[in-house]
Amino acid sequence: MAHQQPFDPYFLHQPDYGGNGINTLFVSGLPDDIKAREIHNLFRRRPGFDSCQLKYTGRGNQVVAFATFVNHQSALAAMHSLNGVKFDPQTGSVLHIEMARSNSRRKRKPGSGAYVVIDNRNKAAGDAQESSGDDSGESEADEAPGDKGDIDITKSAEAVDGSETAVPSENEQAEKTVNVVSEDTVDGVSRCSTLFIANLGPNCSDDELKKVLSPYSGFKAVKVRSRGGMPVAFADFEGIEQATQVMDALQGSWLESSDRGGMHIEYARSKMRKS
């Protein structure tokens, strides 16, 4: 019985389990000429990334993707950093990312690439053709939220196949899918070596946060501010990279004092004043 009590949020007090167990993201809003490689390049830099798959749903030219991470937090962090991002300035397509209904069961095969393509376009037309080299059996691992029922649009059987199934080579240099305006700006988000932490419980203290944050390299200081309402905190780090690591590691995780959900962590708008 892996049943979680929906009415008791305290079943996951361990920082390692600061989530509902879902580590896969559902991605829509993709242009229909998207390549699996692009999905891979979009997510591969995100901490905790494991693998991804591009799926032609068979509904027209609809394309969705699933990205799997090592845990819920890293999936959440990636979702937060990429959701709403304008993916293609030409077509104006904007990424819509949410937690998948279920985790990807497809394990990354050793020696094969970190991404895979599932093409249901022909299946929808009654044709049983496999995308190259796919393992037989279930090729479905996840279901899109709000994707119940099979509305067969027996249309579009254009074979735009090939090239996506290629194994990604070690091209570490040719990836500018994510817009980097300046070193400190990614996807239009200004990064900062100070983090802003919200969604804290009313009793959250500096000490509690310090205990959680101090194990991370580069941690300098944390301050909780209450301003009457719910507290927020600012955590300062040596550099942006260290701050990012902590944000990715702790995004969505619960503290003992949490009562409204896990921590919501963003880059602060300004650096903590030097002391």
Place this chain on the structure above:
DNA sequence: AGCACA
């Protein structure tokens, strides 16, 4: 859904 301290 909330960003201070100088």
